[in-house]
Amino acid sequence: MTTGVILETRDILLYLGEKRILDNLSLEFWPGHVHAVVGPNGAGKSTLADTIMGLSGYTKFEGDILFEGKSLKGLPIDERARKGITLAWQEPARYEGLTVESFINAGAKEKSREASSRALDLVGLNPDEYLERAVDRTLSGGERKRIELASILTMEPKLVMMDEPDSGIDVEALEKIFDAIQFLKKKGTTVLLITHSATVLEKADHAFLICCGQLVKKGPVDKIMQYFGEKCIPCDHKNEPDPEQINE
Ligand SMILES: Nc1ncnc2c1ncn2[C@@H]1O[C@H](COP(=O)(O)OP(=O)(O)OP(=O)(O)O)[C@@H](O)[C@H]1O
Ligand SMILES: [Mg+2]
Numbered sequence: 001m002t003t004g005v006i007l008e009t010r011d012i013l014l015y016l017g018e019k020r021i022l023d024n025l026s027l028e029f030w031p032g033h034v035h036a037v038v039g040p041n042g043a044g045k046s047t048l049a050d051t052i053m054g055l056s057g058y059t060k061f062e063g064d065i066l067f068e069g070k071s072l073k074g075l076p077i078d079e080r081a082r083k084g085i086t087l088a089w090q091e092p093a094r095y096e097g098l099t100v101e102s103f104i105n106a107g108a109k110e111k112s113r114e115a116s117s118r119a120l121d122l123v124g125l126n127p128d129e130y131l132e133r134a135v136d137r138t139l140s141g142g143e144r145k146r147i148e149l150a151s152i153l154t155m156e157p158k159l160v161m162m163d164e165p166d167s168g169i170d171v172e173a174l175e176k177i178f179d180a181i182q183f184l185k186k187k188g189t190t191v192l193l194i195t196h197s198a199t200v201l202e203k204a205d206h207a208f209l210i211c212c213g214q215l216v217k218k219g220p221v222d223k224i225m226q227y228f229g230e231k232c233i234p235c236d237h238k239n240e241p242d243p244e245q246i247n248e
Contacts, residue, residue, distance in 0.1 A: 006031040006190050007052070007067050007159060014051060014061035014213075021047045022061065023213040029159075034181060034191040036204035036221065038228055040235040044213035045194045046090055049161045053087040054080050067159070081107075084158030090167060090194075092148040095135040100147055103135045108154035119150035122183060124176035141168040149180055160184055161192040166200050178203055201225055211235075 007029040014022040021044050029035050037045050051058040052065055054077045065072045072080055095103055104116040117127035123146040133139060135147060145168060152160055165177050181203055184191050193204055201207060207224040209217045209232070217227055 004030055005066075007065070007192075009048070009052070009063065009065050011063035012048075012051065012061050012065065013063055014047065014058070016047070016057075021213050022051065024063070025210065025213060025215060026063075027208055027215065027218075029190055029192060030206070031158075031190050032185065032188045033206060034185055034193065034204045036193045036195060036201050036207040036224075037210060038195055038201055038207055038224060039210040039216075040196060040232055043210050045196075045210065046163050047213075048210070049087055049163050049192070049194055052080075052161065053077060053085065086152050086155060086157040086160050088145070088148050088152055088160065088162045088165065090163040091141070092144040094137060094139075094144065098135050099131065100133050100135055101131040103147065104151045104154055107151055109156045110154065115154055116150070119153040120147070122153060122176070122180055123147070123150045124173055125150070142170065142173055145169060146173060146176065149177060153180060153183065156187065157189060159190045159192065161194065163194045164197075164200075165193060166195065166197050174199070198225055198229070201228075 005028045009025055009027045012022045012025045013020070025048065037048060039045055047058065051061060052072070054072065054075060067080075067083055067085060100120075101113065101116050104119060105111045108115055113131070116131060120127045120130055125143065125146055130147070135144065139147065166174055169177060181191055181193070193200055195201055201221055201224070204221050207218065207221050208215060209224050209228055211232070217224060
C-alpha cells in the first residue's frame with residue numbers, strides 16, 4: 001500500500017457508449033482528509049464516484065482503483081460497502097414501504113433507536129417526527145438527502161463520497177450537512193465531496209479539479225477555487241491538463 005493513501009485511482013479510462021468519460025484519471029486520497037472533486041457539469045464527477053462504488057454499468061474500465069492498497073476491480077458493490085466505502089447520491093433513492101428507522105438500521109453498526117435518533121439529530125431532523133415516516137415520495141428531496149446522510153453516519157464507514165451534498169438543500173440544512181462532514185472527519189473518516197459549489201469546496205482540505213474526465217489541477221482549496229473561478233466560470237472547456245501545473 002502506498003503510505004498515507006487510502007484510495008487511489010490509477011489511470012482510469014472509462015467509456016460510456018462511444019464517449020470517453022474518464023480519461024486517464026489518477027487521483028490519490030489521504031486518510032482522514034476532506035477531499036473535493038470539483039468541475040463543471042458533465043466533467044465526470046458522478047461517474048468517478050459511481051466507478052469507485054462499483055455500480056453496474058461502471059465496472060468496465062482500464063486502469064485500477066486501489067482501496068487500502070488492494071484493487072477493487074471485480075468486487076461487487078456490497079463487498080466494497082463491507083470494506084467501508086459509501087456513496088451519498090446526487091439524487092437519493094426512495095424505498096417504498098420502508099420506515100426511516102428500518103432504513104437507517106439496515107446499515108448501522110449500532111442498530112438501536114438511540115443511534116438512529118442521534119444521527120437524525122446530527123442532520124437536523126427531529127427523530128420523533130421522522131423515525132416512523134416512510135422513505136418514499138412523501139419525503140422531500142432535501143429530507144431524503146439528510147436521511148441518507150444520517151444512515152451513512154451510523155454505518156461508521158472509512159470513506160464517504162458525497163455527490164453534490166448541497167443540491168436541493170436549503171441554507172439552514174446545509175449547515176447541518178457541514179456539521180456532519182466535520183463529525184465524520186473527527187471520527188477519522190475520509191470524505192470525498194463532489195461539487196461545483198464554492199461554499200462546499202471551502203469545507204475541503206484539498207481539491208482536484210477535473211474537466212472532460214481529465215485532471216486539470218490539484219492542490220489546496222484556495223488555489224483550486226481561484227483557478228476554477230477564473231478559468232472555468234464561464235466554462236469554455238479549453239482547459240487542457242498541463243502536467244507542469246498539476247501540483248500546487
Ligand atoms: N450512459 C451514458 N452514455 C453516454 N454518456 C454518458 C452516460 N452517462 C453519462 N454520460 C455522460 O458522461 C459525462 C459525465 O457525466 P457525469 O454525470 O459524471 O458528470 P458530472 O461531472 O457529475 O456533472 P454534473 O455536475 O452535471 O452532475 C456527461 O457528459 C454525461 O452526458
Ligand atoms: Mg454529477
